[in-house]
Amino acid sequence: MRSVGGVDGLMKNIKDATGTVDEPREVELGHGITETLLGARPLLDDPALQRYVNEVGRWVAQQSERPLLPWRFGVNDSEHVNAFAAPGGYVIVTRGMLRVVRNEAELAGVLGHEVAHVVRKHHLNALRKGAWVNLLGAGAAAGTAGEQGGELVEALVGPTKELYARGLDKDDEFEADRIGVVLATRAGYDPWGLPAALQTLGTLKTDDPYLALLFKTHPNPGARLDELGVAMAANFDGFQGLPTNADRYLAATKKMRSTPPQAESKK
Amino acid sequence: MTLGYRWLLLIAALAAIPAWAQQNAAYVVRETDLKAKPFLDAEALGKLPEKATVTVLKRQGGWNQVKSGALEGWVPMLRLRLGNPDPKKNTTSIAAITGSFNQRPGAGPTATTGVRGFSEEDLKAAKPAPEEVKKLDDFAVSAGDAAAFAAAGKLTARTVAYVDADGKPVPVKK
Numbered sequence: 548m549r550s551v552g553g554v555d556g557l558m559k560n561i562k563d564a565t566g567t568v569d570e571p572r573e574v575e576l577g578h579g580i581t582e583t584l585l586g587a588r589p590l591l592d593d594p595a596l597q598r599y600v601n602e603v604g605r606w607v608a609q610q611s612e613r614p615l616l617p618w619r620f621g622v623n624d625s626e627h628v629n630a631f632a633a634p635g636g637y638v639i640v641t642r643g644m645l646r647v648v649r650n651e652a653e654l655a656g657v658l659g660h661e662v663a664h665v666v667r668k669h670h671l672n673a674l675r676k677g678a679w680v681n682l683l684g685a686g687a688a689a690g691t692a693g694e695q696g697g698e699l700v701e702a703l704v705g706p707t708k709e710l711y712a713r714g715l716d717k718d719d720e721f722e723a724d725r726i727g728v729v730l731a732t733r734a735g736y737d738p739w740g741l742p743a744a745l746q747t748l749g750t751l752k753t754d755d756p757y758l759a760l761l762f763k764t765h766p767n768p769g770a771r772l773d774e775l776g777v778a779m780a781a782n783f784d785g786f787q788g789l790p791t792n793a794d795r796y797l798a799a800t801k802k803m804r805s806t807p808p809q810a811e812s813k814k
Numbered sequence: 815m816t817l818g819y820r821w822l823l824l825i826a827a828l829a830a831i832p833a834w835a836q837q838n839a840a841y842v843v844r845e846t847d848l849k850a851k852p853f854l855d856a857e858a859l860g861k862l863p864e865k866a867t868v869t870v871l872k873r874q875g876g877w878n879q880v881k882s883g884a885l886e887g888w889v890p891m892l893r894l895r896l897g898n899p900d901p902k903k904n905t906t907s908i909a910a911i912t913g914s915f916n917q918r919p920g921a922g923p924t925a926t927t928g929v930r931g932f933s934e935e936d937l938k939a940a941k942p943a944p945e946e947v948k949k950l951d952d953f954a955v956s957a958g959d960a961a962a963f964a965a966a967g968k969l970t971a972r973t974v975a976y977v978d979a980d981g982k983p984v985p986v987k988k
């Protein structure tokens with residue numbers, strides 16, 4: 548139940564929403580969104596792998612315009628192939644995605660795509676453009692009233708589910724692909740990691756239930772490769788022969804890969 | 815179970831074959847030269863027409879080494895698509911490329927008994943899990959740790975411009 552104060556805050560902020568969201572509030576929003584995302588499926592119990600994904604992710608994020616965000620990466624315990632970003636530096640990748648990915652350069656590309664969503668504030672802007680602009684104010688009101696957390700998270704649950712089930716605009720996705728490739732390359736990886744992961748996804752049965760949410764919320768892999776082909780053109784030809792670090796990736800994911808998946812719902 | 819041992823052998827055999835070697839059929843999205851070496855100015859061994867099918871042998875940076883009939887050569891990776899020109903006809907399951915599950919009847923995520931996953935349905939049913947988000951703090955990595963990790967992996971930071979949708983470099987503002 549939302550308290551009277553929360554509703555007041557909501558009403559007040561419908562009136563004077565300025566549209567600006569400062570960084571602490573952005574992180575708070577991302578925190579709230581991630582509570583719902585991880586509510587769907589918890590983190591994988593594999594601290595070494597969690598740490599490894601943070602190392603790759605943080606190194607990639609350091610190459611962006613927002614290296615000082617409190618970046619948090621996590622692997623959730625789902626065989627569904629997917630990855631998510633939330634405002635303020637939260638990135639979740641499923642173990643199903645880590646099974647499909649073959650080396651650290653591919654992982655860097657996938658995480659770079661998610662980091663790009665954060666850096667370009669794609670989700671924040673989608674929330675702002677939607678009917679949810681008031682939430683940004685409501686969270687702040689709850690925060691200043693010392694009721695941080697509960698109010699905001701509660702108000703965010705509906706919009707989070709709607710946005711993450713619907714997905715972003717496809718131009719945001721294409722932009723995230725281009726930025727993801729560049730961030731991975733800046734990080735010293737083989738630039739073709741993300742394209743390679745997309746190539747793999749493009750071979751899979753399109754009606755595989757474990758791909759349904761990813762394919763619903765993103766343009767199909769072929770279209771993403773077409774766009775990347777034009778955007779990358781010859782721009783990365785000077786970066787041939789950079790590391791993919793397959794051995795380090797396979798070592799870090801070995802325990803996860805050798806663990807049989809648990810039953811999950813597929814719909 | 816007598817079947818168990820044989821299934822294990824099958825799983826072991828699948829695991830021994832790199833996942834990407836199992837599904838290496840590809841087609842050419844646009845007419846392209848088959849090059850003798852993975853360089854733009856390398857000798858052209860022949861032309862591959864649009865939709866020509868090839869077998870991918872390996873990838874090296876932005877190039878795939880492919881076999882086309884009796885010829886072997888190199889094609890820019892983004893001129894190729896793995897799988898079927900009509901993705902709806904793709905037959906590869908996730909299990910087939912990961913070699914990791916669904917090998918045994920009744921095992922793996924085909925069973926749906928009561929455990930939630932990360933489908934749209936599961937997302938819609940989700941209840942906020944603040945304790946899970948707090949756990950993320952335990953695994954967070956500092957900029958310094960990330961740099962050490964990069965050095966251990968022989969990764970060197972580089973200056974690379976962003977590119978726009980037309981492939982034009984966008985000036986770096988940092």
Ligand SMILES: [Zn+2]
Binds near residue numbers: 660664720723765
């Ligand atoms: Zn995306």
